[in-house]
Amino acid sequence: MNPYVTIVVIILSKIVLKKVEIALAYIRKKYTIKNDIKAYKFLIDEFNISMGEAQKWIDKKRVYLGGEILNAKNFVLKGKVEVIFFDPQSSGLKPIFETEDFAVFDKPSGVLVHPNKLSCEHSLNDDIKSLFGKDANVVHRIDKETSGLVLVSKYKKSEVKLKKLFEDRRVRKEYLALIDGSINKDLTINAKLKANLSDSLIRIKSHINADGQEAITAIEPLIYLADIDKTIIKAIPKTGRTHQIRVHMFHVKHKIVGDPIYGLNEFDVDKFLCGMMSVKERLELTGANRLMLHADFLSFQYDGKEYNIKSKMNFEELCSEYSSCG
Numbered sequence: 001m002n003p004y005v006t007i008v009v010i011i012l013s014k015i016v017l018k019k020v021e022i023a024l025a026y027i028r029k030k031y032t033i034k035n036d037i038k039a040y041k042f043l044i045d046e047f048n049i050s051m052g053e054a055q056k057w058i059d060k061k062r063v064y065l066g067g068e069i070l071n072a073k074n075f076v077l078k079g080k081v082e083v084i085f086f087d088p089q090s091s092g093l094k095p096i097f098e099t100e101d102f103a104v105f106d107k108p109s110g111v112l113v114h115p116n117k118l119s120c121e122h123s124l125n126d127d128i129k130s131l132f133g134k135d136a137n138v139v140h141r142i143d144k145e146t147s148g149l150v151l152v153s154k155y156k157k158s159e160v161k162l163k164k165l166f167e168d169r170r171v172r173k174e175y176l177a178l179i180d181g182s183i184n185k186d187l188t189i190n191a192k193l194k195a196n197l198s199d200s201l202i203r204i205k206s207h208i209n210a211d212g213q214e215a216i217t218a219i220e221p222l223i224y225l226a227d228i229d230k231t232i233i234k235a236i237p238k239t240g241r242t243h244q245i246r247v248h249m250f251h252v253k254h255k256i257v258g259d260p261i262y263g264l265n266e267f268d269v270d271k272f273l274c275g276m277m278s279v280k281e282r283l284e285l286t287g288a289n290r291l292m293l294h295a296d297f298l299s300f301q302y303d304g305k306e307y308n309i310k311s312k313m314n315f316e317e318l319c320s321e322y323s324s325c326g
Helices: 039-047 051-059 124-132 156-167 244-251 266-273 279-286 315-325
Strands: 005-011 014-020 026-038 063-065 076-086 102-107 147-153 172-180 187-190 193-195 206-208 216-225 230-237 293-302 305-310
Touching: 026 039, 039 051, 039 076, 102 124, 102 293, 124 147, 147 156, 156 293, 172 244, 172 315, 187 244, 206 244, 216 244, 216 315, 230 244, 230 315, 293 315
Parallel strands: 147 293
Antiparallel strands: 005 014, 026 076, 063 076, 102 147, 172 230, 172 293, 187 216, 193 206, 216 230, 293 305
16 A cells, blocks of 8 residues: 555544655545445445445445535435545554464553544554454453553454453453552552543543442552652452543552653643643653553453463563663
């Protein structure tokens, strides 16, 4: 594929066309259709997708006729047609573990699991679809800033089975984190979480709230770094709430180093989310230029076989780098 492609960039809710040298995952392709054809039939034939998938593309406003958004699958196409579609571009990231049905990736910090907007340059989803095809999918998510293990199904059938394991809490997940201060004994944090509170200026934030969902995290201290007064811990979430470990550690006054959301004031959080915070400023405000949270271990049974998968990253070594900078 030619890297010089016409793409769609969403800026302040306006669509503008721009030439760039990086091939983004979502591209916009133009067609001139001479003979009448129903929209769903055109999409099925051109992109080798199902009727249901064709309807999704139309529902997500990815098909245009004469510059206007199409909103019905039975609409007859003729003339100038444009389609926005996902064209995965691999970054070269490979799984660290693989079976016939699933694979496990060791995701770097800073990489989204799924594209969050049409202008997203790259996500883990690109590598997954490039390697295993359009039916491959992420079974669970970790934050963009969190590094570590992500379980991926290769087929729809294995996706259903693996997601059921997570729903039934039959997957053990262990995280490593570098946190402020000293923790010298095991503890269990049991504090309900609720997202999108009406009085919260930052919409993605989760909050401790008595009316929220059950959230339990077990904490085990591993190494205390006395020179910077920080502790490397193991965190084992018993539930799977948004930002659970991050919120719980902030709640007990031991926030995760490098967290640009929990522990900063609303102005600085907004500045970070808008991409206006420099690396130097973030380092000064949070103690690291990435969230020091890592998905280190997954354990589960699948089709009668037990799997225990550990990350290849040396998290202790990463923490020592920030210790020497402190």
